[in-house]
Amino acid sequence: MEIQLWREILDPYVLAVDELVLKFNHIMLEHRNAGVYSPIELVNGRVKTISSILEKAQRKKIELDEIETKIEDIAGIRIICQFVEDIDKVVEIIEKRNDMTILQEKDYITKSKPSGYRSYHLIIGYVVQSINGPKEIKAEIQIRTLGMNFWATIEHSLQYKYKENMPKHIRERLSKAAEAVVILDEEMASVRSEIMDAQNSFRRKADIVADI
Numbered sequence: 001m002e003i004q005l006w007r008e009i010l011d012p013y014v015l016a017v018d019e020l021v022l023k024f025n026h027i028m029l030e031h032r033n034a035g036v037y038s039p040i041e042l043v044n045g046r047v048k049t050i051s052s053i054l055e056k057a058q059r060k061k062i063e064l065d066e067i068e069t070k071i072e073d074i075a076g077i078r079i080i081c082q083f084v085e086d087i088d089k090v091v092e093i094i095e096k097r098n099d100m101t102i103l104q105e106k107d108y109i110t111k112s113k114p115s116g117y118r119s120y121h122l123i124i125g126y127v128v129q130s131i132n133g134p135k136e137i138k139a140e141i142q143i144r145t146l147g148m149n150f151w152a153t154i155e156h157s158l159q160y161k162y163k164e165n166m167p168k169h170i171r172e173r174l175s176k177a178a179e180a181v182v183i184l185d186e187e188m189a190s191v192r193s194e195i196m197d198a199q200n201s202f203r204r205k206a207d208i209v210a211d212i
């Protein structure tokens with residue numbers, strides 16, 4: 001396919017990623033300005049490279065004219081949260097919006113992938129406006145904790161290094177590291193709820209003092 005044609009295909013995805021990153025960053029800002037905790041810690045996005053699209057199309061036996069319907073992560077957004085419970089809050093925020101339609105949910109947290117990968121994926125429909133009029137495209141939103149992201153980033157670079165031939169002992173260590181991240185996420189959640197309880201009881205005591 002000619003580069004000009006690729007540009008025509010990918011331009012709406014570039015716009016979608018820019019807009020979505022801006023919108024999720026704005027959600028963080030609104031929370032901060034309102035003085036409330038933001039379930040979103042960090043947002044980033046990318047458009048899949050042409051070589052990565054072609055590699056996925058080949059692997060999944062997808063014809064070139066089916067790329068846009070069958071490859072759902074040409075536009076990819078990653079939302080990083082501090083705590084596992086924040087992930088549900090982010091999904092609720094997205095559900096309530098009328099500029100994003102959830103088409104599919106993939107819960108790799110309740111049931112992790114065989115590699116140990118954990119993350120919550122949403123495939124959304126999103127309309128962008130171009131000089132040719134409106135166009136609905138698909139985008140993949142990956143929502144995960146800082147811990148899940150740490151693991152996925154390291155594992156992804158090792159996958160890239162070893163391709164299909166990751167040594168068994170490295171796979172096993174990654175699998176152990178994935179279990180450690182589950183424990184870390186649980187520990188952080190319980191530390192957090194203790195902090196919240198302590199803050200609430202402090203506030204209650206302060207209210208009683210103020211009433212007197």
Ligand code: 0O2
Nearest residue numbers: 048056072073076106113115116117121151152153155156
């Ligand atoms: P990128 O941009 O390099 O991250 P698949 O058949 O798994 O390739 P599918 O079925 O379309 O893809 O969707 P899936 O599995 O729900 O999500 C695919 C994306 O999730 C991957 O994108 C990764 O970003 C992430 N992912 C899925 N499994 C793993 C895993 O075992 N380890 C890591 N680190 N990430 C994973 P791509 O296509 O790899 O592209």
